[in-house]
Amino acid sequence: MQSPLGSHKGLERVELEPGLVAHRCPETLGHWIPLENYQNWHAAQPAEEPTHEMVSVKAEVSEFDDVPKQCPESGAVMMRYRVGHGLPFRIDRSRTGGVWLDAGEWEALKSCGLHRLTHRISTAPWQQAVRQQDMEATVHAQLEERLGEDLLQRLTALRAELANHPQRDAALAFLKGGGKA
Template identity: 35%
Template sequence: MTCPLCDAELDRSTLLEAEAGGRSLRGFRCPRDHGTFLPADLYFAWREHYEPADPPAEAVPSSDEVGDVKRAKLCPQDQHIMSRYRVRPEGGFWLDRCATCGGVWFDGEEWDATVEAGLLNRLPALLTDAWQRQADREVAHDGYEDRLRDRLGEDLDRVDGFRAWAWQHPQRHLIFSRLRERPDEPQETAD
């Protein structure tokens, strides 16, 4: 197997030492420190025998902090193009996964960041379409909130406060109906 970034032969390596009757997690590392490859079969064999307790979730570093390489890569195991998966919506890094063999490539320091953030146990969930859709929705929502804040400034807090109050009101349908009317339109009176 070769590194998808520099074509160096990957070295077989122990990624995590065995603890309390478990087994070591084995994988492959680039000798030039470009990254780590974790074949799916080795990961699931390890998880079958040992379920590590996730440490408290730490802040996930950004792509730049872990040396994320933002270009297409070929899987070291089967040479298929790998897909990028967002680890966390709030500015985290991306992992590369092969859809054919399920192996995962960790650029630069992504392996250490994944372990330190307590994400190793949740790796299969992170690499699903459902997780990615949710992450994309959160990123879009955060972007929308940021644009609103840029345009409305402190008035956004007033709008949000009113909206929260209106949603709790028993006659909220009348409040929202009234808000949809233009102020200069003549109002119909109910007789």
């Protein structure tokens, strides 16, 4: 198999994790993970559900993130999927189910506990959640610009406090100016 990047050198067999055989590009250090290898490794993992909270990890976007890549197995152009959950890069998935990760991406996924969820990243629900996170971040940034960081933090705390308060409606009416203190 040839690397989908660089000068398309032959891929070298490596073990990303105990029991997970992948193929690394000797030039770019990216990894090709065939679907069957990932499925076999994943099936051997403990049953608990991994967490995937929004995190801030020092994950950089590869210089190859925007480069269309061809599947090392089929030669077809792979589809790109945004990871989200605090990670800025995209993974490339082949119609064969195999995944290409640029250098450092496996380590970034692993540091967030997402390496065990790689098979879900290309699904519609995952991609919808990524778009939702982006929309919420945009709204938050706009509110912060308009209201200031301090006021937005106080309003966010107040919103959380009022969420289940028995007198929520009265408090909201007061904030709207319809009630007297």
